[in-house]
Amino acid sequence: MVKKNTAKAExxxxxxxxxxxxxCILTEEEVAxxxxxLARGISSLKELDDALTSIKAEFKGxxxxxxxxxxxxxxLVRDKHEYRNVECDAxxxxxxxxxxxxxxxxxxxxxxxxMTFSEKQTTIDFDAKKDGLDGLN
Numbered sequence: 001m002v003k004k005n006t007a008k009a010e011x012x013x014x015x016x017x018x019x020x021x022x023x024c025i026l027t028e029e030e031v032a033x034x035x036x037x038l039a040r041g042i043s044s045l046k047e048l049d050d051a052l053t054s055i056k057a058e059f060k061g062x063x064x065x066x067x068x069x070x071x072x073x074x075x076l077v078r079d080k081h082e083y084r085n086v087e088c089d090a091x092x093x094x095x096x097x098x099x100x101x102x103x104x105x106x107x108x109x110x111x112x113x114x115m116t117f118s119e120k121q122t123t124i125d126f127d128a129k130k131d132g133l134d135g136l137n
Contacts, residue, residue, distance in 0.1 A: 088110065089102045092115065099111075
């Protein structure tokens with residue numbers, strides 16, 4: 001008969017070091033530090049957001065200005081003319097009761113129309129009468 005070894009064999013154990021991602025309770029100091037960093041982060045984010053809003057508004061204004069400029073130039077190219085203030089002579093003909101508007105730059109007659117009631121009225125310049133002028137304006 002074979003004798004069985006009744007003595008318990010010592011277990012063979014090997015311990016290895018490794019890292020596990022586990023829940024850890026924070027200390028009061030760690031919570032306070034995280035709160036301070038959170039407050040700084042929120043403040044910094046607000047500043048960045050305000051700066052972004054300002055930059056967007058600035059660029060929006062620049063874009064709108066350029067769009068307006070493009071529209072003006074497109075209208076000039078399309079229409080091949082624009083309206084400007086031009087020096088003109090208004091010739092009041094009291095015989096015909098007409099007013100003729102003549103451009104000074106091209107001598108072109110722009111308009112001939114009937115005089116209005118107020119244009120038919122003349123004023124007397126009393127100082128001109130002293131100088132021997134007729135005083136009609």
